[in-house]
Each structure stands twice: as structure tokens, then as C-alpha cells.
Amino acid sequence: MDHFISTADFREEELDALIDHAGRMKRKIESPSLAGKNLILLFFNPSLRTRTSFEFAMQQLGGNTVTLNTGGDTWKLEDREGVVMDGNAAEHITDAARVLGRYADAIGIRVFAGGESWEIDRKDPVLGAFVREAGVPIINMESSLYHPNQALGDIMTVKEHFGRDVRGLPITITWANHPNPLPMAVADSILLASCRFGLDVRLVRPEGYDLDEGVMDRARKLVKESKGSIRVTDNIKEGFTGSRVIYAKSWGSIRFYGDKAKEKEHRKKLGDWIVDEEKMALTDNGKFMHCLPVRRNVVVTDSVLDGKSSIVYDEAENRLHAQKAVLCRLLEG
Amino acid sequence: MDHFISTADFREEELDALIDHAGRMKRKIESPSLAGKNLILLFFNPSLRTRTSFEFAMQQLGGNTVTLNTGGDTWKLEDREGVVMDGNAAEHITDAARVLGRYADAIGIRVFAGGESWEIDRKDPVLGAFVREAGVPIINMESSLYHPNQALGDIMTVKEHFGRDVRGLPITITWANHPNPLPMAVADSILLASCRFGLDVRLVRPEGYDLDEGVMDRARKLVKESKGSIRVTDNIKEGFTGSRVIYAKSWGSIRFYGDKAKEKEHRKKLGDWIVDEEKMALTDNGKFMHCLPVRRNVVVTDSVLDGKSSIVYDEAENRLHAQKAVLCRLLEG
Amino acid sequence: MDHFISTADFREEELDALIDHAGRMKRKIESPSLAGKNLILLFFNPSLRTRTSFEFAMQQLGGNTVTLNTGGDTWKLEDREGVVMDGNAAEHITDAARVLGRYADAIGIRVFAGGESWEIDRKDPVLGAFVREAGVPIINMESSLYHPNQALGDIMTVKEHFGRDVRGLPITITWANHPNPLPMAVADSILLASCRFGLDVRLVRPEGYDLDEGVMDRARKLVKESKGSIRVTDNIKEGFTGSRVIYAKSWGSIRFYGDKAKEKEHRKKLGDWIVDEEKMALTDNGKFMHCLPVRRNVVVTDSVLDGKSSIVYDEAENRLHAQKAVLCRLLEG
Numbered sequence: 001m002d003h004f005i006s007t008a009d010f011r012e013e014e015l016d017a018l019i020d021h022a023g024r025m026k027r028k029i030e031s032p033s034l035a036g037k038n039l040i041l042l043f044f045n046p047s048l049r050t051r052t053s054f055e056f057a058m059q060q061l062g063g064n065t066v067t068l069n070t071g072g073d074t075w076k077l078e079d080r081e082g083v084v085m086d087g088n089a090a091e092h093i094t095d096a097a098r099v100l101g102r103y104a105d106a107i108g109i110r111v112f113a114g115g116e117s118w119e120i121d122r123k124d125p126v127l128g129a130f131v132r133e134a135g136v137p138i139i140n141m142e143s144s145l146y147h148p149n150q151a152l153g154d155i156m157t158v159k160e161h162f163g164r165d166v167r168g169l170p171i172t173i174t175w176a177n178h179p180n181p182l183p184m185a186v187a188d189s190i191l192l193a194s195c196r197f198g199l200d201v202r203l204v205r206p207e208g209y210d211l212d213e214g215v216m217d218r219a220r221k222l223v224k225e226s227k228g229s230i231r232v233t234d235n236i237k238e239g240f241t242g243s244r245v246i247y248a249k250s251w252g253s254i255r256f257y258g259d260k261a262k263e264k265e266h267r268k269k270l271g272d273w274i275v276d277e278e279k280m281a282l283t284d285n286g287k288f289m290h291c292l293p294v295r296r297n298v299v300v301t302d303s304v305l306d307g308k309s310s311i312v313y314d315e316a317e318n319r320l321h322a323q324k325a326v327l328c329r330l331l332e333g
Numbered sequence: 334m335d336h337f338i339s340t341a342d343f344r345e346e347e348l349d350a351l352i353d354h355a356g357r358m359k360r361k362i363e364s365p366s367l368a369g370k371n372l373i374l375l376f377f378n379p380s381l382r383t384r385t386s387f388e389f390a391m392q393q394l395g396g397n398t399v400t401l402n403t404g405g406d407t408w409k410l411e412d413r414e415g416v417v418m419d420g421n422a423a424e425h426i427t428d429a430a431r432v433l434g435r436y437a438d439a440i441g442i443r444v445f446a447g448g449e450s451w452e453i454d455r456k457d458p459v460l461g462a463f464v465r466e467a468g469v470p471i472i473n474m475e476s477s478l479y480h481p482n483q484a485l486g487d488i489m490t491v492k493e494h495f496g497r498d499v500r501g502l503p504i505t506i507t508w509a510n511h512p513n514p515l516p517m518a519v520a521d522s523i524l525l526a527s528c529r530f531g532l533d534v535r536l537v538r539p540e541g542y543d544l545d546e547g548v549m550d551r552a553r554k555l556v557k558e559s560k561g562s563i564r565v566t567d568n569i570k571e572g573f574t575g576s577r578v579i580y581a582k583s584w585g586s587i588r589f590y591g592d593k594a595k596e597k598e599h600r601k602k603l604g605d606w607i608v609d610e611e612k613m614a615l616t617d618n619g620k621f622m623h624c625l626p627v628r629r630n631v632v633v634t635d636s637v638l639d640g641k642s643s644i645v646y647d648e649a650e651n652r653l654h655a656q657k658a659v660l661c662r663l664l665e666g
Numbered sequence: 667m668d669h670f671i672s673t674a675d676f677r678e679e680e681l682d683a684l685i686d687h688a689g690r691m692k693r694k695i696e697s698p699s700l701a702g703k704n705l706i707l708l709f710f711n712p713s714l715r716t717r718t719s720f721e722f723a724m725q726q727l728g729g730n731t732v733t734l735n736t737g738g739d740t741w742k743l744e745d746r747e748g749v750v751m752d753g754n755a756a757e758h759i760t761d762a763a764r765v766l767g768r769y770a771d772a773i774g775i776r777v778f779a780g781g782e783s784w785e786i787d788r789k790d791p792v793l794g795a796f797v798r799e800a801g802v803p804i805i806n807m808e809s810s811l812y813h814p815n816q817a818l819g820d821i822m823t824v825k826e827h828f829g830r831d832v833r834g835l836p837i838t839i840t841w842a843n844h845p846n847p848l849p850m851a852v853a854d855s856i857l858l859a860s861c862r863f864g865l866d867v868r869l870v871r872p873e874g875y876d877l878d879e880g881v882m883d884r885a886r887k888l889v890k891e892s893k894g895s896i897r898v899t900d901n902i903k904e905g906f907t908g909s910r911v912i913y914a915k916s917w918g919s920i921r922f923y924g925d926k927a928k929e930k931e932h933r934k935k936l937g938d939w940i941v942d943e944e945k946m947a948l949t950d951n952g953k954f955m956h957c958l959p960v961r962r963n964v965v966v967t968d969s970v971l972d973g974k975s976s977i978v979y980d981e982a983e984n985r986l987h988a989q990k991a992v993l994c995r996l997l998e999g
Contacts (some may be wrong), residue, residue, distance in 0.1 A: 030557075036726075038722055038725075038726075040718065048401065048424065048429060048432070048433075049432060051399070052373065052401065052433065052436050053403070053436060055399045055438075056371055056397055056399055058935070059371075059397035060369075060371075060397060063724060064722055064725035065720045065725075066717070066721045066722055066790060068718065069718070077963075082963075082968060083963065084960045084963040085961040085963060085964050086845045086961065086964050090959045090960050090961070091958065091959030092959075092960075094898075095958055095959065095960065095971075095978075096714060096959075098979050098982075098984040099714070099715060099958060099979060099983075100714075100718065102979055102982060102983035102986075103718050103719060103722055103983070103986060104722075115611075125626045134606075143784075152395075175695070179419045231765075264776070274352075275564050292424065292428055292432060293423045293424030293425075294424070294425075294428065295418040295419065295423070296411075296416070296417075296418045296425050297415075297416065297418060297419060298416040298418055298419050301414060305428075312428075313432060313435055316430075316432040316435060317435035317436070320435075322438060381757065381762060382763070382765060384732070384734070384735065385706065385732045386769060387771050387821055388728055389732055389769055392704075392730035392731075393702075393730060456802045456956075482688065490741075512753075545725065551814045588804055603787075624933065625757065625761055625765060626757030626758075626762075626763065627757070627758075628742075628751040628752065628756070629749070629750075629751045629758050629761075630749065630750040630751060631750060631751055631752050633984075635748060645761075646764050646765060649764075649768060650765075650766040650768035650769070653768075653769060
């Protein structure tokens with residue numbers, strides 16, 4: 001059985017097959033059916049694009065969907081093993097996974113990092129419990145480490161704008177400022193996907209904002225296979241110059257993990273980490289990408305986001321098509 | 334492209350075409366299909382009838398629906414333009430509108446008045462942003478100013494009970510007491526729809542409860558076209574005597590807008606603004622209408638609401654049929 | 667018109683017809699259609715299994731569903747009759763029931779006991795209002811007194827494991843410890859269903875945890891009809907020895923109803939009311955059942971729940987199939 005946890009678990013041809021299938025559905029030259037298939041979407045955190053695009057994806061494919069919000073619609077879930085459950089959580093994740101696996105043919109899960117201990121969060125315990133216990137394919141709708149549906153839609157968008165062969169295409173993944181320490185999953189995922197497809201990756205972030213060492217190791221391994229390249233720098237000018245794609249994202253620091261006050265203090269010096277016209281001018285007619293939601297005039301200026309280099313809405317739309325391809329892959333046949 | 338923001342944007346024949354279509358669907362002599370069409374329902378405020386009737390409407394028409402609750406299911410949305418988004422809102426309404434417009438063929442939006450400044454609220458900024466940015470038809474599911482789906486179902490209900498030609502039919506739109514200052518949209522909308530169809534409108538409200546001047550101007554203009562009439566009074570007896578329809582609704586005062594304490598004080602004298610048997614006896618066998626939800630024994634007595642003059646449940650049911658007609662108009666062909 | 671409030675309202679043959687139908691749908695040898703039928707699921711309390719299984723049930727049957735959460739998606743509802751509604755509730759349950767009855771062909775309702783007065787709660791006022799006012803079949807998705815869909819799935823599960831004729835089969839319904847005083851509905855319902863089908867019922871609970879006297883009367887009456895038996899004891903050893911099914915459930919005490927502090931104090935002595943390997947060893951190769959959610963290592967140990975005597979996941983799955991049979995019974999033809 002397949003799961004869809006990270007794009008890094010799939011070969012380039014497999015990802016290209018998904019992207020090609022997504023493109024055919026987008027152009028309405030293929031309309032597959034998942035009639036009779038049952039998908040559960042389980043949200044531990046809020047969502048706009050992911051929720052909307054997955055619900056429409058499954059409806060358009062003719063399948064059945066149930067969406068659950070933990071803590072609101074349903075019970076609080078315990079994720080520690082072996083504990084005496086005399087606290088707030090009414091149900092153990094193990095039991096929820098086993099039961100939902102009885103009702104569904106696949107389960108999508110969004111579960112962000114808890115934000116207190118990176119050593120715990122980086123193991124993605126809730127997602128792991130579902131993979132282990134549910135007995136059906138699990139679709140990662142964003143965990144601590146990965147957001148593979150975002151990355152798949154992102155690469156699809158890059159290929160729409162630059163052609164199917166993106167080997168060697170310069171892409172800049174740049175940290176941006178933000179009032180809060182955000183999850184790293186999107187940054188991890190566009191990094192891994194870019195490395196998988198052999199792009200010329202520049203990872204630009206200020207000191208203290210390195211990504212998880214395990215993710216970096218995976219990225220370097222992928223680069224070797226794909227004959228791409230990866231460079232890490234804190235020099236914005238170097239990172240942006242000549243680039244074709246600026247992929248902006250804010251994320252929290254592992255160094256200050258769980259200490260918001262200290263990170264806030266550190267960030268006061270980082271207000272110039274915003275993507276503006278001046279920085280975009282350094283690029284080679286670069287396209288601007290962001291997963292959304294985005295803080296306008298903090299992460300990126302209105303003029304860049306609303307300008308003609310911005311392809312963020314194509315990127316959001318492609319989530320729908322890419323996810324339909326993922327659902328078909330996991331649920332067909 | 335059409336939107337459905339207010340019934341006042343449509344000609345009488347257009348509204349009658351919608352009502353006639355709704356009637357044919359209600360009698361099950363017509364069953365149109367919106368298979369393959371995608372509707373988003375975006376709620377900034379709670380709902381019972383609107384949510385239920387729209388979700389069923391689209392399912393019965395064979396289309397796809399995604400329902401979103403802002404602040405719960407999804408992110409907080411910023412609606413001011415050009416701001417530096419370093420506060421609580423994670424996404425700008427502009428971006429939400431553009432993205433949702435990529436997923437949907439139409440978007441329904443419920444967004445009540447904020448309740449602090451009428452000068453801001455009367456511009457319906459969120460609804461306006463969606464009309465401007467989404468690129469697909471927008472359906473107003475109740476804004477500061479209008480609740481057109483309510484008004485359409487209301488007129489359909491009036492016509493069911495009094496015949497298709499309602500020109501000159503006396504209707505009383507009466508303010509009623511309530512613990513809280515409620516939105517004006519329903520009162521505005523039944524007023525505008527009644528004026529459009531040439532009814533003999535009596536608007537009865539205590540001093541301090543005038544409706545928005547822009548709405549009143551629109552109403553007077555419609556009356557001229559339709560050869561109806563409109564009279565505003567604070568005399569309950571005058572307003573109820575000989576009327577055929579009593580349409581009760583509480584709303585907040587523009588004079589005390591944003592000052593709940595002062596309005597509460599002012600309302601202490603207004604406890605007799607309740608629709609009871611005695612007042613109904615003044616009418617010419619009048620029917621009682623209310624959009625619901627209604628505060629029993631504050632807005633209307635149990636005996637009137639549960640009595641045989643009450644047509645509030647027909648009125649609620651017709652929401653479903655009227656909305657199906659609206660969806661067909663915006664999404665067919 | 668039929669409602670589905672308690673299994674005790676139905677004859678054994680009727681319940682067997684539902685279970686047989688559920689079994690045929692589970693084995694996919696029958697696929698009935700409820701196309702064009704409209705179901706509302708109204709939740710006053712959270713849910714995982716009930717929500718998911720009802721939503722999938724109706725989708726798999728081809729019908730339409732709207733799910734509502736009161737207090738979140740929709741207004742607060744008043745359930746006292748004749749009151750002046752100047753408090754927090756914006757809508758009366760009577761009006762909600764009448765309106766929802768106009769939109770739906772059946773309404774499922776989950777409304778737990780309020781927890782302050784058992785004299786009020788045991789009358790299930792909200793459920794009663796819907797039965798009285800909605801004009802369509804009402805499905806009890808768990809009230810103060812009953813959880814009939816759970817009980818139907820439970821008996822289906824017992825029959826899967828022990829054969830269609832379960833007359834005389836020893837079943838132990840045992841109270842278990844828990845941090846909170848939980849609803850009694852599940853205990854009531856498995857008791858009534860077991861009595862209806864003529865099992866040899868042992869109800870094991872500590873002093874102070876008797877079930878509602880009305881429910882006990884109903885159970886004794888059913889036992890007479892079915893030639894089953896019922897024994898109530900506080901002796902765990904006696905209750906477990908030789909039993910074939912251990913059905914564990916915690917519930918709150920009627921004696922301490924509304925006084926959580928006092929009950930908490932009383933429960934301190936009851937920590938050994940947990941189902942563990944030692945107690946299971948007393949049974950005759952007994953199966954372990956629980957409705958879920960379950961507090962691991964409080965109600966039951968990990969080793970029992972994860973062991974091969976546990977049939978809790980079959981039990982959860984059968985909810986889906988049993989509910990499809992209930993929906994067909996109420997909505998077909």
C-alpha cells in the first residue's frame with residue numbers, strides 16, 4: 001500500500017506521472033471516477049486551500065468525503081503510547097486511526113508541529129500513528145516535516161511556466177519575516193521537490209534559521225541523484241541574482257524552538273527580509289511564488305504579490321489538480 | 334457576469350422568473366441539473382436556515398459544495414487594503430477571494446455588519462472585495478445591507494398566499510424589541526423587494542430606528558417605478574390597521590450604532606413593540622411573517638407564532654426553492 | 667411514521683431485519699438507493715464515529731446530508747416552553763425543529779444529558795421537541811437515555827461472533843472507572859438490546875451506580891418477553907466468571923448527579939474497576955466490547971484492548987452498516 005507523506009518518497013518519473021495526470025484533468029481531457037471510494041479529511045489545524053481543494057477534488061471525482069475537525073467536531077486525541085488516560089483527551093490516536101481506517105479507503109491528515117519540542121515534533125507522531133494503525137493509505141495534508149501536496153502543486157506550476165524539463169532552473173527558496181514562528185513543512189517540501197527535479201536551488205535564510213538536519217541530508221542525497229545543486233546562504237543579493245523563481249516562506253527557528261519571546265527579539269533585526277520590487281529586480285525576470293496564506297507587506301509587498309511576476313494564484317489552483325492525481329493514484333484500481 | 338447582491342439590482346420580470354422557477358421546482362415539475370458546478374459557501378457568522386437550505390439546494394441540483402467557517406475552519410481574514418499585516422489576520426480577503434474564485438463557479442458569502450461604525454459597515458467591504466477579486470458570481474447570504482435570498486423567498490411566500498399579482502397589497506414591516514441590536518439587512522431587503530413589486534408598504538418603527546438613508550432612497554425610487562407606495566410611521570395602530578401582511582423584524586439603531594449600553598437604555602421604553610393577538614386583530618386577516626430565528630415572547634407572542642395566521646415555516650421552506658432558482662440563474666448554461 | 671429513539675421500541679424480528687439488511691450491505695450483496703432523500707445531522711455534542719459513519723452511510727446510499735453543530739455553525743437553541751426569550755438563546759427548539767423538518771426527510775440528533783438535573787435530563791426534552799414538532803422521522807444519535815444506533819451495531823457484532831441465535835448467551839455489562847461522570851445512554855441501550863434478544867445479562871456496577879429506574883423497568887419487561895435473564899451485582903468476580911462478552915462502559919452516578927466534586931471523591935475507591943487480563947481470565951474466552959472513545963489504562967488496559975479478545979473495531983465498523991439499515995427503513999418507499 002502507498003501513502004503520500006513526502007514527495008521525497010517517490011521517484012521523479014512517479015511525480016511526473018502525477019503532474020501529467022493533473023494537467024490532463026485540468027485541461028478536462030481526462031475525468032477519472034472514484035465513485036464508491038471514501039475519503040476522510042482530518043484537520044488538527046485550520047485550512048482554507050487544502051480543505052477546499054481536497055473536498056472539491058473528491059466530489060469532482062465522484063467519491064465520498066467526511067471532513068473532521070479535532071477538538072471541535074470531535075474528541076481531543078491522545079498521541080502518547082502507554083499512558084494512563086486520566087487527562088483531557090477522551091480518545092487515543094491509535095483507536096481513532098483504527099476506527100477511521102474501517103470507514104475510509106484513504107485518510108488525509110493535517111497536523112502541524114506542536115511547537116514545544118522539535119525533537120518530538122520532527123518525528124511526526126500523529127501521522128506516524130495513522131500510517132501504522134489505520135490500514136489504509138494516508139495522505140499528508142501538512143505535518144511538522146512535510147507538505148507534499150503543496151510541493152507537487154508547486155512543481156506543476158513551475159513546469160507550466162518554464163516547461164517540462166526544469167533541470168538546472170535557478171530557484172530561490174527564501175526565508176521571510178513574520179510576526180509568528182511558522183511551521184517549516186512548506187520550506188522543507190519545496191526544497192526536497194526542487195532537489196528531486198534537479199533544479200539549481202538557492203536556500204537563503206538569516207543566521208539561526210537552518211532547516212532540520214535530517215531534511216537537509218535528504219535534500220543533499222536527492223541532489224546527487226538528480227544532478228541538481230543546492231547552495232545555502234544568508235546573502236539575499238547572492239541568492240536572488242539571476243534566479244528564475246523566488247519562493248518565499250517564513251518559518252520558525254529550531255534554535256529558539258518553543259521560546260517565542262526570544263525568537264521575537266531575534267527577529268526584530270530581520271524586518272528587511274521582505275520580498276519587494278527591489279529584490280525582484282535582481283532576478284532574471286523571476287516568478288514570485290508563495291503557498292498562501294501570506295502576510296502582505298510583511299512577507300511580500302502588495303506590488304510584488306499583485307504584479308505580473310506573481311504566480312501564486314496559479315499555484316493555489318494547481319493544488320486542486322495535483323491532489324486529484326494523488327487521490328487517483330492511491331484509490332484507483 | 335451576474336452577482337446576486339440585492340433584489341433591487343434586478344427587474345420585476347427577472348425576480349418573477351426566479352420565483353416561478355422556484356415554484357416549479359417546489360412542485361417537482363422541473364428538476365434542473367448543475368452537475369459539475371462548484372459552489373463555495375463562506376460563513377463569517379452563524380446560520381441555520383441559510384446554511385442548510387443552500388447545502389441541500391446544491392446537492393439536490395447535483396452540484397458540488399464546500400462550506401467554510403472563517404475563524405474556525407480557516408484563517409482570520411484581513412479586509413483593510415494596503416495594511417502591514419502584522420496583527421491577528423493570517424490572510425487578506427483579496428487573496429482568499431482570488432483563490433476561492435479559482436476553485437469555485439460561484440461563492441456565497443455571509444458577512445454581518447461589524448457593529449462599530451455604520452459608515453464602514455454600510456459599504457459592505459468584504460462582499461465588495463469578493464465581487465471585485467473573485468472573478469465568479471457572488472451570492473449575498475446576508476451582508477450589512479442586504480439579505481436578497483431571504484427577500485426572494487419572502488415575496489414567493491406572499492405570492493403563494495395572495496396570488497401572483499401583489500400590486501397594492503398592504504404589507505407592514507414592523508420593528509420589534511429584542512435584547513440585542515440586530516443587523517438591518519432583512520428589514521432593508523423586505524422593504525426593497527416590497528417596493529419593487531409595488532406593494533402598499535407601511536414601515537413602522539419607533540423614533541431612532543430609521544433605516545439607512547441610501548436604502549430609503551433606493552426604496553423610494555423603486556416605488557416610483559412600480560407605482561407602489563411607502564409610508565413611514567411610529568404609530569403601530571396606524572401601521573397595522575387593515576394590513577394583509579405583518580412582517581416583524583428587530584434591528585439596531587444607526588443613531589446608537591456601536592454604543593450597545595445607550596441603545597439598551599433607550600429600548601427599555603420599547604417593550605410594547607411585540608406582535609401579539611391584540612395587534613394582529615387590527616389587521617385585515619393579516620398573515621404573520623418573520624425570517625427566523627425569532628425570540629419568542631419578545632418579538633412575537635407564542636400564540637401569534639403558533640397560530641393559524643403565521644406563515645413563517647412556509648417562508649423558511651421557500652428559502653430552499655428560491656435559492657435553487659438563484660443558483661440555476663447564476664450557474665446554468 | 668417511524669422514529670428511531672430506542673431499540674426497545676421495536677420487536678425482535680424488526681431489529682433482526684435491520685441487522686440482516688446491514689449484513690447484506692456489509693457483504694456488498696445489496697446496495698439500496700436513497701437518491702433524492704435529505705438527511706440532517708444535528709450535533710449538540712462532539713462525535714467521531716457517529717458523525718463519520720452517518721455521513722458516509724448517507725453518501726454511500728446516494729442521499730443528501732447536511733451536518734450542523736449547534737452553538738458553533740448555528741444559533742444557541744432554547745428548549746424551555748413558554749419562556750420570554752431575552753437570554754442567550756437566539757432560536758427556540760420548536761422553530762428549529764419545524765424549519766429543519768421542512769428541509770429534511772429525516773433528522774438525526776445527538777443531545778447529551780445536561781448533567782445538572784436527572785429529573786429534567788431523563789425526559790430527553792430536546793429529542794422530544796423534535797419528535798413532536800419536526801414532522802419527519804427522528805433518529806436518536808445519543809440522548810440522555812438511549813444510543814440505539816450503538817446498540818444495534820453492538821448486537822450485530824455479537825451475532826457475527828456468536829451466531830444469529832444469541833438467546834441465553836452470557837453478556838456482562840460492567841461499569842468502569844473514568845475521570846468524568848459520563849452519560850448513561852450507552853449502558854442503558856446495550857442493556858435494553860441484550861434483554862430484547864434474550865441474552866443472559868449480568869449488570870455489574872459498584873454501589874451508587876444504578877441505572878435509571880425507568881430503564882430498569884423496561885429491561886425487566888423485555889426479559890419476560892424474550893425469556894432472557896438479568897442479574898444486578900456489585901461483585902466483579904461473579905459478574906465476569908463464565909461470561910462470553912464483557913461490555914465495559916463508565917457512566918455517572920444518579921445519586922451524585924450534578925455534584926461532580928462529590929462523585930470524584932466517591933470514585934477514588936473505584937480505581938480497580940478497570941478491565942484487565944486478570945478479570946478477562948475469569949470469562950469463558952470472552953470477547954471485549956466498548957463503544958469507544960475509551961480511556962486506555964483507566965477503563966481497560968492496553969493489553970486487553972489490543973489483544974485478540976477485543977472486537978471493538980468490528981463493533982465500530984458495524985455502526986456504519988447498521989445505520990444504513992436504519993436509514994433505509996425510515997426513508998425508503
